[in-house]
């Protein structure tokens with residue numbers, strides 16, 4: 001209930017500073033919970049659900065409630081720091097870098113990579129012009145199979 005910042009220790013460490021700065025530049029106050037959630041999620045290549053993150057935070061010794069994790073995740077996603085992937089029943093989140101990019105989503109292993117929109121989103125602009133629909137470039141997902149899954153397949157079938 002109370003504000004997280006009231007009891008947050010002031011630790012001027014490099015990483016913590018960077019996380020706090022990122023939250024501020026996205027227009028969010030860097031509460032301890034948001035920082036913990038962002039730190040726990042930032043190195044993951046696969047989108048993570050709220051429950052998995054909750055378990056990890058508990059393992060790290062952060063006593064964070066599920067509803068707090070949900071709130072932190074949706075605040076971070078709304079601010080554009082995380083990308084929310086609608087999955088089978090559960091929304092999963094992954095760190096999102098700034099700038100226009102697409103998300104390459106492997107349907108086998110679930111890994112997500114960002115791919116810069118070098119064409120400045122020309123095909124999305126074409127959709128906007130021709131299909132009476134305005135796509136959001138930062139939400140653009142390309143579903144497919146990643147290189148390591150393809151190679152694993154080949155090795156498996158070729159013997």
Ligand SMILES: [Zn+2]
Pocket residue numbers: 083095096097101102103114138
């Ligand atoms: Zn992204």
Ligand SMILES: [Zn+2]
Pocket residue numbers: 106107108109110111145146147148149150
């Ligand atoms: Zn894969």
